[in-house]
Amino acid sequence: MIQVAVIGFGYWGPNVVRNFCAQPGFRLVAICDQDMRALSRAQYLHPGVRATNDPAEILASPTIDVVAIVTPVWTHYPLAKAALENGKHVFVEKPFTSSSTNAVELIEIAERKRLIIMVDHTFLFTGAVKKIRELIEQKVLGDLYYYDSLRVNLGLFQHDVNVIWDLAPHDLSIMDYLLQEEPEAIVATGETHLNGHEDMAFITVYFPKNVIAHINVNWLSPVKIRTTLIGGEKRMLVWNDLDAEEKIKVYDKGVSVATQENLRQLLVSYRSGDMWAPQVQEAEALTTELTYFHECLSNNTTPFNDGRAGLRIVQMLEAAELSVKARGRSVYLQQEKRRPSLAEAKAFG
Amino acid sequence: MIQVAVIGFGYWGPNVVRNFCAQPGFRLVAICDQDMRALSRAQYLHPGVRATNDPAEILASPTIDVVAIVTPVWTHYPLAKAALENGKHVFVEKPFTSSSTNAVELIEIAERKRLIIMVDHTFLFTGAVKKIRELIEQKVLGDLYYYDSLRVNLGLFQHDVNVIWDLAPHDLSIMDYLLQEEPEAIVATGETHLNGHEDMAFITVYFPKNVIAHINVNWLSPVKIRTTLIGGEKRMLVWNDLDAEEKIKVYDKGVSVATQENLRQLLVSYRSGDMWAPQVQEAEALTTELTYFHECLSNNTTPFNDGRAGLRIVQMLEAAELSVKARGRSVYLQQEKRRPSLAEAKAFG
Amino acid sequence: MIQVAVIGFGYWGPNVVRNFCAQPGFRLVAICDQDMRALSRAQYLHPGVRATNDPAEILASPTIDVVAIVTPVWTHYPLAKAALENGKHVFVEKPFTSSSTNAVELIEIAERKRLIIMVDHTFLFTGAVKKIRELIEQKVLGDLYYYDSLRVNLGLFQHDVNVIWDLAPHDLSIMDYLLQEEPEAIVATGETHLNGHEDMAFITVYFPKNVIAHINVNWLSPVKIRTTLIGGEKRMLVWNDLDAEEKIKVYDKGVSVATQENLRQLLVSYRSGDMWAPQVQEAEALTTELTYFHECLSNNTTPFNDGRAGLRIVQMLEAAELSVKARGRSVYLQQEKRRPSLAEAKAFG
Amino acid sequence: MIQVAVIGFGYWGPNVVRNFCAQPGFRLVAICDQDMRALSRAQYLHPGVRATNDPAEILASPTIDVVAIVTPVWTHYPLAKAALENGKHVFVEKPFTSSSTNAVELIEIAERKRLIIMVDHTFLFTGAVKKIRELIEQKVLGDLYYYDSLRVNLGLFQHDVNVIWDLAPHDLSIMDYLLQEEPEAIVATGETHLNGHEDMAFITVYFPKNVIAHINVNWLSPVKIRTTLIGGEKRMLVWNDLDAEEKIKVYDKGVSVATQENLRQLLVSYRSGDMWAPQVQEAEALTTELTYFHECLSNNTTPFNDGRAGLRIVQMLEAAELSVKARGRSVYLQQEKRRPSLAEAKAFG
Secondary structure, three states, rough: EEEEEEEEOOOOOHHHHHHHHOOOOOOEEEEEEEOHHHHHHHHHHHHOOEOOOOOHHHHOOOOEEEEEEEEOOHHHHHHHHHHHHOOEEEEEEOOOOHHHHHHHHHHHHHOOOOOEEEEEEEEEEEEEHHHEEEEEEEOOOOEEEEEEEEEEOOOOOOOOOOOHHHHHHHHHHHHOOOOOOOOOOOEEEEEOOOOOHHHHHEEEEEOOOOEEEEEEEEEEEEEEEEEEEEEOOOOOEEEEOOOOOEEEEEEEEEEEEOOOOOOOOOEEEEEEEEEEEOOOOOOOOOHHHHHHHHHHHHOOOOOOOOOHHHHHHHHHHHHHHHHHHOOOEEEEEEOOOOOOHHHHHHOOO | OOEEEEOOOOOOHHHHHHHHHHHOEEEEEEEEOOHHHHHHHHHHHHHOEEEEOOOHHHHHHOOOOHHHHHHOOHHHHHHHHHHHHHEEEEEEOOOOOHHHHHHHHHHHHHOOOOOOOEEOOOHHHHHHHHHHHHHHOOOOOOOEEEEEEEEEOOOOOOOOOOOOHHHHHHHHHHHHHOOOOOOOOEEEEEEEEOOOOEEEEEEEEEEOOOOOOEEEEEEEEEEEEEEEEEEEEOOOEEOOOOOOOEEEEEEEHHHHHHHHOOOEEEEEEEEEEEEEEEEOOOOHHHHHHHHHHHHHHHOOOOOOOOOOHHHHHHHHHOOOOOOOOEEEEOOEEEOOOOOOOOOHHOOOO | EEEEEEEEOOOOOOHHHHHHOOOOOOEEEEEEEHHHHHHHHHHHHHHOOOOOOOOOHHOOOOOOOEEHHHHHHHHHHHHHHHHHOOEEEEEOOOOOOOHHHHHHHHHHHHOOOOEEEEEOOHHHHHHHHHHHHHHHHHHOOOOOEEEEEEEEEOOOOOOOHHEEEEEEEHHHHHHHHOOOOOOOOEEEEOOOOOOOOOHHHHEEEEEOOEEEEEEEEEEEEEEEEEEEEEEOOOOOOEEEEOOOOOOEEEEEEEEEEEEOOOOOEEEEEEEEEEEEEOOOOOOOOOHHHHHHHHHHHHHHHOOOOHHHHHHHHHHHHHHHHHHHOOOOOEEEEEOOOOOOOHHHHHOOO | EEEEEEOOOOOOHHHHHHHHOOOOOEEEEEEEEOOHHHHHHHHHHHOOOOOEEOHHHHHHHHOEEEEEEEEOOOHHHHHHHHHOOOOOOOEOOOOOOOOOHHHHHHHHHHHHHHOOOOOOOHHHHOOOHHHHHHHOOOOOOOOEEEEEEEEEEOOOOOOOOOHHHHHHHHHHHHHHHHHHHOEEEEEEEOOOOOOOOOOEEEEEEEEEOOOOOEEEOEEEEEEEEEEEEEEEOOOOEEEOOOOOOOEEEEEEEEEEEEEEEOOOEEEEEEEEEEEEOOOOOOOOOHHHHHHHHHHHHHHHHOOOHHHHHHHHHHHHHHHHHHHHHHOOOOOOOOOOHHHHHHHHHHOOO
């Protein structure tokens, strides 16, 4: 039985707590929050679990194996660092850290101490993303052309970060997981209207071989939209996460271009066939994720959503922020090896 | 009775011809196309009208008052120039010309010879755009925050221009008409997958006072989407041009930000009320446009969609193309006076 | 070349005329309408065709092979009778006649004189209906459980008939074509609010073996809906005729019921799988229908939408009207042989 | 503090329990269920509350003021009767009883003993229904023409009742609440495909003055639909309960009919204006209902959803069942006074 403590019982923490409780193989032993109202809510809902407002108690406890950190992003680094140095595995909310330097340091500590970091990019464990990954791996879409995502709604404005750090980690982590490619450069534009932080942003990510991604995040939209288009050589896909019944639609459509001899003109031909909405698994993503976390801990394997995955997203967020402040300057990303091998990634069913 | 000749009877030409025929006050006297099949279709549909494959016949004819140019964009300049020099008013398909230098030259000739140029930005005459303009003028939305447009579908790939020159003139002209502001800079990103021209592009237009516009155009989308979000201080709007019944939805939603004394934290408050879908006039846009053209010709007034309006769009297209080729470099736009006075614009009911 | 005359150039007539003109193998020789404005419109659009306001000219002409009757329903019988007695084949708008007695008489004349009657149930020639028929024939849906159709919108109120005679012929003819079964009884309810004719009606059609159909027609709906649910043992289908892209959706869903031994309780199990939207042919239905009409005339074969098909619909309309006037009294339908053999029906590709 | 016990902890019971716990003024003292697994779930979730599998314990307890009955419908009568005879107020799930005779008897006992019965027609307490009622009361729709509701989905098949008793109580109670009229007659059709109970039914309810209601309930639909059309003389309304953002849309549309002198023909004119989606309160309906229940108990007032309201629905269900078994025979409803006075109904804010 793996002993877990959760730090942070605000918006997302209660879900993490509830899922660790329900997950066989884990035993939740402590909850920590500095806000006393949050703490008493935790006590009311989980009467058998120790509640404390002092993270040090948890970080120092010899009986805790895993610390889950579900706190504001700027606190991830000090909390995770202390946990790792005390020999604890770490489960940390996205984005991993507020700077890539911090992320690199945490990864090094974890590797040195042979500890596991899992960054909670929850969306990667939804039925929809798993199904899309499957369709891409099985070459149903063919070579990919683009990933174009729209994630807009009204609020909730954050006080400490802009819309890029708030909403884009979802899209960047999904894009990273689906494309499995190293981006070359990022161009971001956006604007600030109300509280000094960008409330809308448009991020372009350039990949090798003419693959391109685009992410539109906006806190000032009157309607909620969660739609992603993915274009491939053979087929194209629309993922509407707000459609309860038909989240993913695969279109048997394509374009071919041929050059006819003796003709300077290109011949473009369109192919159009059936549409198909594969059934998508409905399990709660966090449940699936914690099952996988338990497997990784038990088998001592590196999760595909490890610290390096978290670092890749943080690097892209930093690049996007730099670009948006410079009105769309191209920011090039370093091409070091940042991705787990396919074999490691495959470990996840 | 104003005598009109139409050059070009391909995709859009037949609509222009049909509308000039139906419009009282105009008399269609000639149709020109170099493709003999197009010409015989024209003769079949309009048996009483002279058909020719030689534009010179039209350009030289002393009995023609107006030449409508509905041909590929690179031919607009030479045809319009000849027409103007022969003393004819010009109605020209969008985009106005393929370079701003050409556009400036045509504007100068027209002004010197006191002739009218109308650039056929048809969308400005739709019930939807007229209604949105009205809502903005009546301050229903309050100060504007952004304009964000999505115009994607599968094909039709053009051989001679990229998706920016093909689709973005619609959005740029609508944005120009609705915002009534001079843009400061453009950042565009995009990618080429099939025939050497960009088939998808993401264009950001920066305006003064934190107003921003974003345009997403794509020839490689499996679904057709024509949706524009417009955010204002007081209300927000969604225009879905594919919704036959409820094209425009106005949301009584807003965000306010206040700074509380003694508190470093901003207080963000959301307001949410009813939604309202105003009825939108259903007349054919081209019909409304030609009625307006006739008024301008009769009263010798400058249309709001004149050569200078066409030039503004061409300048933005040039900037977007420059930016997209340079992977998102900011391209600054010249701040000369390019816009007709409000009084002129108001002439349009 | 088959010589055709069209009587009636009101709402639907111009489409019939245009399609006969475009169809190889037919030659349109005359158009008749008693309204002089309709007639001059016909002359303007079809300058080479004789226009007359006297149907007798057409009915007596020795050079006309086919008379198409596109006039108000109460005139179908006398016009068709005269045409048949003069040896002409008849193409007649739906519903066939305003009484089944009239329909039976026309069928007898046509059979005696070996002439063809085609009743213009245009919907049977749409890509959507053809595709659904195909899915049913290929047992994709399994045994059918029900057909449930919703056809509502605002207006257009008819002066001479109620909403049953106006809208239900579409649904009844589609149902008749898809189910290929003889109905046993009809129950209809409805109400009259404005002009003395029922403006909304709910029609239930009972078939053998627990198959049931339901048709909801309404002239007083604020929104336009054209949706049909078809439930089968193996799969179920939704046909939304207003969805331009995905008219038909096939759901791999089902319910099975088993009785467990020693348990009085039934075990109901649900099966849920992918959804699939087959591509639907987009040709104009009337074009497909007239091609088929030409084949039937050339090969002297009975069309599946012949007089007997028309009669079946008229009988159901009469039954529905009788029932609605009697507040839902069950009206039983006669079980005579009214359907062409499967072999005949199969003649249609 | 009002002491409450809940009998039944199956599908709906846990929601009733949770809401009584959260509602100030009520104190939940006991939960009863005969299924031991349900009972232990109840104990786990509500550790401080007595759990029993014997209803008699609750019915006999002198400290309990209110018994909430959330059990299968055939048990409502004996449980409610015992509770009332023991002097307890009763909150009972819909439908009230399985026969109108039982309902009448319970109403008489309650009136004799001055006890309150509230029938849990939860939908009447949703923001949507309250808003529609408001629109009708304020004459926004004008005189009503019809109520047409579609409530279809796949399953859940009930073992003991047909789809009419399972789904139609929702629509009948909403219709009863909105129209505030006594129905004259009911015609129902339907069919049985799987387990011996009707799995689809079409119910027409005739009201005085040409008002008509129609309810389409179906357990065998591949898609879930919850849509109601309400037509009025001045405006029309669509309520889509599955639309999270815009549940109610009011259409400023109408039809007028005039008879012109000297003309036998009716002139029908259509009016079409804006659409408007009023904001709908999002509170949980059961919470609102229990607040109202507490008010009724405290002030000793009769709720509008009292036993007589429950009886009206049961009578309509009986009539619909009788009609469906007789293939649509009209069943007339008795015109006794069954409705609380407007003053009583108004007591509910």
